[in-house]
Amino acid sequence: QKIERGDPEALKKQYKIRRSSVVWLHDNWVYNLIKPAILTANVNAHWNFTIDGFEQCQFTIYKENNYYDWHQDSVHSQPNERKLSASLFLNDGEDYEEGEFEFKYQDGSNKAEAKTVTINKTAMKKGSLLVFPSFLYHRVKPVKSGTRHSLVIWSRGPKFK
Numbered sequence: 001q002k003i004e005r006g007d008p009e010a011l012k013k014q015y016k017i018r019r020s021s022v023v024w025l026h027d028n029w030v031y032n033l034i035k036p037a038i039l040t041a042n043v044n045a046h047w048n049f050t051i052d053g054f055e056q057c058q059f060t061i062y063k064e065n066n067y068y069d070w071h072q073d074s075v076h077s078q079p080n081e082r083k084l085s086a087s088l089f090l091n092d093g094e095d096y097e098e099g100e101f102e103f104k105y106q107d108g109s110n111k112a113e114a115k116t117v118t119i120n121k122t123a124m125k126k127g128s129l130l131v132f133p134s135f136l137y138h139r140v141k142p143v144k145s146g147t148r149h150s151l152v153i154w155s156r157g158p159k160f161k
Contacts, residue, residue, distance in 0.1 A: 018068045020140075025057040025151075034129065034153055038086050041131035042155075049083040049133075050157040062099055062140060062148040070104060073134035073154055080156045082134035088151040089128045093121030096146030101130065104137040135160075 031054060042049055062068075073085045087101065101119040114137075119130065132138070134154060 016069070017071065020066045020068060021061040021063075023059045025059055027057075030057050030151070031153070034086065034088060034151075037129050038084055038131055038153070038155055041086075041129075042084060045131075047084070047133060049155075051083055051155040052080065052158070053156045055082070055154045055156060058152040060150050060152060062096070062143045062150075064143055064145055064147075066148075067099075067142040068140040070137050070139045072137055078156075079159075081159050082154045083157045084131055084155040085134045085138075086129055086131045086153050086155075088153075089124045089126060089130070090149035090151060091147070092126045093124035096148045097144040098141055099143035099146075099148040100124075100141045102139050102141060103132070104139075 034057075035054060038054075039051065041047075042051060073082050075082050093100075100121060101124065103117045103119075104114045105117070106114050140148070140150075
C-alpha cells in the first residue's frame with residue numbers, strides 16, 4: 001500500500017505491519033537469474049501452479065528494529081493473482097541478529113492452533129532463494145542489530161478456483 005505524503009495516520013497504520021526500506025528494480029538481468037529457479041521450484045515442490053508473469057523485484061533493507069509482521073502476499077484485486085513468492089537472501093544470517101523469516105500455518109482442523117516454522121538462520125545464506133506459495137502467512141521478525149538485505153519477487157497467474 002502506498003502512503004501519501006502528509007498522511008501521518010496512514011503511516012502509523014503501515015508501521016504496525018512493516019518497517020523497512022524498499023526499492024523497486026526493473027533490471028531484466030535480475031529476472032533472468034531468478035525466474036528459472038522459481039519455475040523449477042514450482043515443479044519440484046509439485047505445486048504446478050500456472051504462472052504467466054512476474055512482478056517487479058523489491059530490494060528490501062531491514063535495519064535495527066525493522067520488521068515485517070504477519071501477512072500474505074496474495075493480491076486478489078486484479079484479473080490474476082500472486083502464485084509464488086520468492087525471497088533471495090543477499091547477505092548471511094550471521095550479518096544481523098534476529099530478523100528470522102517465519103511461516104504460520106494450520107493443519108486444516110478448526111481446533112488446531114497455528115504452528116510457526118522458523119527458517120534457521122544458518123540456512124539463510126547469501127544467495128539462498130526461498131520459494132513458497134503466496135497465500136502462506138509469513139513474517140520477518142525484528143532485526144535486533146546489523147542489517148538484513150533481501151530481494152523479493154512474485155509470480156502471477158490465473159486466479160485459484
